[in-house]
Amino acid sequence: MADTSYDVIVIGAGPGGYVTAIRAAQLGLKTAVVENKHLGGICLNWGCIPTKALLRSSEVYHYFKHAEKYGLKADNVSFDTSAIVKRSRGVSGQLSQGVGFLLKKNKVDVIWGKATLKKGGKVSVEAAENAPKGALGGGEYQAKHTIVATGARPRALPGLEPDGKDIWTYFEAMVPEKMPKSMLVMGSGAIGIEFASFYQTMGVDVTVVEILPQILPVEDEEIASVARKQLEKQGLKIMTGAKVAKLDRKGGSVTATIEDDEGKAQTLEVEKVISAVGVVGNIEGLGLEDLGVKTERGIISVDGYGRTNVEGVYAIGDVAGPPMLAHKAEHEGVVCVETIAGQHTHPLDKLKIPGCTYCHPQVASVGLTEKKAKEAGREIKVGRFPFIGNGKAIALGEPDGLVKTIFDAKTGELLGAHMVGAEVTELIQGFVVAMNCETTEEELMHAVFPHPTLSEMMHESVLNAYGRAIHI
Known part of the structure; x- marks a missing residue:
């Protein structure tokens, strides 16, 4: 009979869950992940990834429709809705298979089913209907540490409930x-x-x-x-x-x-x-009430290391509260499991988690907004730089947008960065790294940004906060 005892059992194989499980295995912990539907969770299968595939199709279609702006001709441009959807689903399918490969490579057991937490570190699993042939499934398992990563689902407003049709x-x-x-x-x-x-x-x-x-x-x-x-x-x-x-x-x-x-x-x-x-955490049917795990407003209460009020039970990702973002879940899971393994870790700092919206124009941000910085009583310096002042933006045909930076006037600490415009979801990470390194305006001013790039606007925005911008 197979050994059903583990150091760590992760409930849910979304971006938070599978990353946590892999990191646990890397740390030498015997690890399993329980999943009821699909590897990669909502993000990979029905959220972040497939929506980006859809938005890419719409972006290409947008450029086709405005081909003349680039000296090009595209006549009778049309689209096939089913083909757009098929491409999006194919992207998700490919990545879901990749998650399965990574779990197998790292010797993480996948248990297919719905988990319920019991006292004494027991995890009872009801077998999933779609479990792969020969896979681990229903039964009783034992864990020294159980990490809940069950994600969230769409919130429904009373009287305005979705029906899946209209x-x-x-x-x-x-x-x-x-x-x-x-x-x-x-x-x-x-x-x-x-x-x-x-x-x-x-x-x-x-x-x-x-x-x-x-x-x-x-x-x-x-x-x-x-x-x-x-x-x-x-x-x-x-x-x-x-x-x-x-x-x-x-x-x-x-x-x-x-x-x-x-x-x-x-x-x-x-x-x-x-x-x-909005979304609401999936906290029901897990046995949390019987264990006495504290929940508040539909989410599990945790500290900066993913620990609940019950020893041996942890929670990460959407089910542990906002910001409900995949990259927050991943980082939170790594901090949680490294703490379990006895490593020196830093608690999750939610102020340093970037947010991205992939509309056209894109929006991206990290840290305090101007309003929040003022409400916190900070004396601030604010820098701005418009896309119209950037050579690369004009060459791309994307002259509309803004980069905004907020600094502490006394210390030069970067408090927040906010952007709207082409490719800002890729640019924001520069400021995320800067904030994590506790960078001041001086280091950012001395950094040399490549030309011609959109990233030069980040530099100019910093310079503008201190009255030194060149190109406006």
């Missing part, structure tokens, strides 16, 4: 059979704006409704304002300070009643609705 979550939005003529997107966070950007680019008449005063509510106000202007310029309709009060479904269309912050109502008839009003 009112979609991101699951249905990712695999349309055909492009609808019109669409309402509820919520303007990263998920809502990315789908709105994709469908609008593909020719759908899209309206976004956001209850808060600005789109992309976690972003810097100035950056969100620039993004909004560009999205509206492309044809996206945006209503802020408004909420969807009612959805009436009838024969292939949905009539939405939308109320503004003064209570005035209007109706909008659309073919499809996407609900993108």
Whole structure:
């Protein structure tokens, strides 16, 4: 009989779970990961990765439609919705297989099924229906340390629940059979704006409704304002300070009643609705209540090392709270398991976790916004540099955008960086590294940035904060 005892059992094989399991195995811990549906979790199969594939298709289509801007001709440009979806699903499939290979390479056992935590470090697994032939499955397992990495699911608002047909979550939005003529997107966070950007680019008449005063509510106000202007310029309709009060479904269309912050109502008839009003942690059915694991507002309470209030039980990723991002889950998992292994670790610093939104234009940020820095009582210096002042941006045909940096006026500490424009999701990491290295403005000013690149705007933004910008 196979040994069912492990040093570490990870519940969930999403980006947080599988990375945690691999790092545990690298540290010499006997490790298993329990997964009920698919390796790579929501991010790889129904989130971050396939949406980027869809957005890439829409980006290429956008350039085809504006070929004349580049001295090119492209006539009768069209698209095949099923082929776009097939490509996106193929990208996910390829990467999911890759996760399986990595787990096998690192000698991590994959147990297929649904896990329930029991007292004394026991993990009971109910076998999954789709388990590969000959794989580990249902049964009782033992773990010295159990790490919950069960992720999150779309939040549903009472009376506005998705039905999978007329009112979609991101699951249905990712695999349309055909492009609808019109669409309402509820919520303007990263998920809502990315789908709105994709469908609008593909020719759908899209309206976004956001209850808060600005789109992309976690972003810097100035950056969100620039993004909004560009999205509206492309044809996206945006209503802020408004909420969807009612959805009436009838024969292939949905009539939405939308109320503004003064209570005035209007109706909008659309073919499809996407609900993108956030996500909620998957904490149910895990046996957490019986163990006495503390939860709050639908997430598991943890410290900076992933530890819950119950010894031997940990939580990482979306189920452990915001920011609900794959890279946060991965880092959180590594910190958690390295702590278990007795290594010297640093607790997760959420202020140094970058956020990226892959609409057109892209948005990326790390650290404090200007508003948050002021609210924290910091005396600040703010630098800005527009894309129109950058040679590479103009050559790319992407002259709209802004790079913004925020420094502590007394110490020169980089407090935050915020960007909107072409490829900023790739640029932001430069500032992330700078913040992790506790860089001041002096080091950033002395760094030599290559020319011609978009990254030069990062340098100029720092210089501008101190009245030294050259190209504006």
